[in-house]
Amino acid sequence: MIRLLLADDQALVRGALAALLDLESDLEVVAQVGRGDEVVEAARASGAEVCLLDIEMPGLNGIDAAAALRRELPGTRSLIVTTFGRPGYVRRAIEAGASGFVVKDTPSRQLADAVRRVHAGLRVIDPDLAAESLIDGPSPLTGRERELLTYALDGSPVATIAARVHLSEGTVRNHLSAAIGKTGATTRSEAARIAQDRGWL
Amino acid sequence: MIRLLLADDQALVRGALAALLDLESDLEVVAQVGRGDEVVEAARASGAEVCLLDIEMPGLNGIDAAAALRRELPGTRSLIVTTFGRPGYVRRAIEAGASGFVVKDTPSRQLADAVRRVHAGLRVIDPDLAAESLIDGPSPLTGRERELLTYALDGSPVATIAARVHLSEGTVRNHLSAAIGKTGATTRSEAARIAQDRGWL
DNA sequence: AGCTCGCCGTGACACCTGTCATCGAGCCAC
DNA sequence: GTGGCTCGATGACAGGTGTCACGGCGAGCT
Helix, strand or coil: CEEEEEECCCHHHHHHHHHHHHCCCCEEEEEEECCHHHHHHHHHHHCCCEEEECCCCCCCCHHHHHHHHHHHCCCCEEEEEECCCCHHHHHHHHHCCCCEEEECCCCCHHHHHHHHHHHCCCCEECHHHHHHHHHHCCCCCCHHHHHHHHHHCCCCCHHHHHHHHCCCHHHHHHHHHHHHHHHCCCCHHHHHHHHHHCCCC | CEEEEEECCCHHHHHHHHHHHHCCCCEEEEEEECCHHHHHHHHHHHCCCEEEECCCCCCCCHHHHHHHHHHHCCCCEEEEEECCCCHHHHHHHHHCCCCEEEECCCCCHHHHHHHHHHHCCCCEECHHHHHHHHHHCCCCCCHHHHHHHHHHCCCCCHHHHHHHHCCCHHHHHHHHHHHHHHHCCCCHHHHHHHHHHCCCC
16 A cells, blocks of 8 residues: 655645546545645655655645655655646656656556556656757856846836846846847746746746 | 536546545546546537536637536536635626635545535535635736737737737737736736636636 | 718837946855 | 856846827718
């Protein structure tokens, strides 16, 4: 009997996944949480062996939760289950110590197998995503560029961003200009979108 | 036995919801589709009585799918099940003939009850969302404004948008300026975001 | 017929943005 | 220490953007 923890912020999806996995005779959902910062505690209390983690969660994202799990409970394995198959996410998830990466587009029958493989100590990674994350390479963005791009995601004017990070307007423009060059974009909004698509933010 | 159809573009979520609902002794999932434009055909072929529709789907969105269902198979009822509880979505869903509107944040135990109520001819609508959609009122945007805002969502420059819709640059700026005023924004990106949040796009 | 309203266009103006050249401070390698 | 690198900052300039005033067209209503 493999003991599972589910972490997803959408209660309906969480409950549905639990129903799906409980159908398998060798799997057992022993904990469910809706926030990333509750994962470690719930995993410890429930004695979960494999944790299924969504990426977008309040409190702590799934990748950071996987890192926390590796640090606090090294025996527990993590499987990222997310909507967005962004190359940078895969890379960061593996670096954070996750054992697997599955997108929510995969057929539901394959999920249980993925869980079993992860539990057995194998790596489970969507092959297309793995290839993409290899050719893309790691993020070329510097820390500031990444930070400013996240603020530029919603199209905020430069002045607003500059005020938020306590920088000069010209400096913000320069960093964003560099990011625009690195992403091959022509606008800071486009650059932000591209960076997000690749999982660089 | 209530016959159900599931429409959601994420196979994993679809399969999981099927597992959840099949646990109920009076519910039976008789069809699953991953595209909005396959809903009517699948509902006809399977004889589904209640259709659970996600909004974001390729081919046809869930609201338009509900409208198509009312037109083609008036006896079939629709229940919108979506991630985003946007006020405008609720209004449009009801106008399109949907019998219910549930967000994916709701506890999974309540889903089966919602399905039963819809099947019985009742309306099931998240009370908070219903209130919001009432105070917000309908979209104040004209057709062009709405169209141009969707193109402005990713922060495209005015010239690009103008070329895409075969309009003059000045005209595009004027329409977007009107939309900016109506949304209370100061930038076309912000206006687009606000309009999207309210379900006006 | 007048009237309103949505839609398309032009021109002008103030302001914002992206790019470039340039500078200084800190840090690491040789 | 010198050279090379990144980060932060400034200033200047061309081009993009939001706003306003104005005009014209067609559809629908009184």
